[in-house]
Amino acid sequence: MTETTYQADVVIFGGGVAGLWLLARLRAAGYQAILLESQALGAGQTRYAQGIIHGGTKYALTGNVSAASEAIAAMPGLWRDCMAGRGEVDLRQVRLMSPHQYLWSTASITSRMAGFFASKMMKSRVGTLDPQNYPTVFRDRGFRGQVYQLEEPVLDTASLIHALAEPQRDAICRVAADAPIATQGDRFVIPLPDNVELHARRLVLTAGRGNAALLHMLGHGAPAMQTRPLKMVMVRGALPEGVYAHCLGASTNPRVTITTHYDAQGKVVWYLGGELSESGVKRSDEEQIAAARAELTALLPWIDFARCQFATLDIDRAEPLVADGRRPDDAYVHSAGGVLTTWPTKLAFAPRLAAQVLQMLQTENIVPGAEAGALPACAFPGYALLPWQEDERWS
Numbered sequence: 001m002t003e004t005t006y007q008a009d010v011v012i013f014g015g016g017v018a019g020l021w022l023l024a025r026l027r028a029a030g031y032q033a034i035l036l037e038s039q040a041l042g043a044g045q046t047r048y049a050q051g052i053i054h055g056g057t058k059y060a061l062t063g064n065v066s067a068a069s070e071a072i073a074a075m076p077g078l079w080r081d082c083m084a085g086r087g088e089v090d091l092r093q094v095r096l097m098s099p100h101q102y103l104w105s106t107a108s109i110t111s112r113m114a115g116f117f118a119s120k121m122m123k124s125r126v127g128t129l130d131p132q133n134y135p136t137v138f139r140d141r142g143f144r145g146q147v148y149q150l151e152e153p154v155l156d157t158a159s160l161i162h163a164l165a166e167p168q169r170d171a172i173c174r175v176a177a178d179a180p181i182a183t184q185g186d187r188f189v190i191p192l193p194d195n196v197e198l199h200a201r202r203l204v205l206t207a208g209r210g211n212a213a214l215l216h217m218l219g220h221g222a223p224a225m226q227t228r229p230l231k232m233v234m235v236r237g238a239l240p241e242g243v244y245a246h247c248l249g250a251s252t253n254p255r256v257t258i259t260t261h262y263d264a265q266g267k268v269v270w271y272l273g274g275e276l277s278e279s280g281v282k283r284s285d286e287e288q289i290a291a292a293r294a295e296l297t298a299l300l301p302w303i304d305f306a307r308c309q310f311a312t313l314d315i316d317r318a319e320p321l322v323a324d325g326r327r328p329d330d331a332y333v334h335s336a337g338g339v340l341t342t343w344p345t346k347l348a349f350a351p352r353l354a355a356q357v358l359q360m361l362q363t364e365n366i367v368p369g370a371e372a373g374a375l376p377a378c379a380f381p382g383y384a385l386l387p388w389q390e391d392e393r394w395s
């Protein structure tokens, strides 16, 4: 049977936030770009994200202000522009869960933190709230700490993936995770179903932890990847809504980060990350649930968690290897042999990753050039459910 060949400038592997943001940017710049996804859009780390659009305040807390800090500080504004329909991608359909997130301190560390938050570096990023403006969860007489407001929005990741993917449906295909990738001269060749062959001048890997297998298949020994495991906790019950907050602890890592979501029946779910989820990887599911109950009861004793349902979620973050296994603090792009390997390291940095890829393509003289034409029909991968909306996770 004759094969149909489709010439692309760029083929992207992986339909999480990084690949989808990049696809939109490349196509808007005139590139013939196709995105291939092996499961469902958002199925990797993206659907597990808490949806916080960081502006780097967490790094400032650690005193780790790097050269990239200024650009990272611009991320919340860039995302807000996109949500208002005047940015580089159109995110007007994305559900804003909260326009800002909060930091709260317990009584024991409030005085120590107050001086720091009044410092010049932090003043522009963090505002102290008067008690009458506290989110409902902290308006209890039992609350002895202080609440700070960060101008960093929190988004619903399912609506984000949808908003990014829908306008690009004609350029998104499902592919087997182990689909072979061959080379013909300076082109990559990827077979699709129905005797369609996809040819590309550049491959971009945005497959999260799947990047390692793709690099292996391509025979590339670098870059190396690290995974950092998390044991997240979900709590469902009669809980206050609108909680998007980090609890400051003795270390610079928040003791716990709480975001509010809704299950398939619309019931309130708190999703717990932060130090609880990092130290939790050493615990069994039962131990982690007991630790979460104890932590919540210690921090918010006026809330009754006895009748709440708890569940754990194990998930790895995939990132470039950093010395000592530390967390990288910016998007990462590495180019070799026509393959650009990327990890955003944060959902919030997807725009930085896309900008870096566009810049690198220009440096390598890959300008839009492939002949325009419709990709022969291929299967759309569909959308992944958010974990708290999957009923089986609660049983």
Ligand SMILES: Cc1cc2nc3c(=O)[nH]c(=O)nc-3n(C[C@H](O)[C@H](O)[C@H](O)COP(=O)(O)OP(=O)(O)OC[C@H]3O[C@@H](n4cnc5c(N)ncnc54)[C@H](O)[C@@H]3O)c2cc1C
Pocket: 013, 014, 015, 016, 017, 018, 019, 036, 037, 038, 039, 040, 041, 042, 043, 044, 045, 046, 047, 048, 049, 050, 051, 052, 053, 054, 175, 176, 177, 178, 206, 207, 208, 209, 210, 211, 214, 230, 232, 273, 315, 316, 317, 342, 343, 344, 345, 346, 347, 348, 349
């Ligand atoms: C628990 C948790 C909470 C987080 N919270 C936040 C937060 O609040 N704010 C923030 O900024 N960041 C957060 N992050 C980080 C953020 O989620 C990730 O940095 C980001 O989602 C990574 O996106 P990605 O597109 O690179 O990868 P992924 O979302 O992992 O997507 C990779 C995609 O590639 C596909 N794939 C894999 N192999 C192949 C293959 N061979 N061919 C084709 N497709 C393939 C997968 O199916 C998947 O859809 C969090 C991460 C975790 C784990």
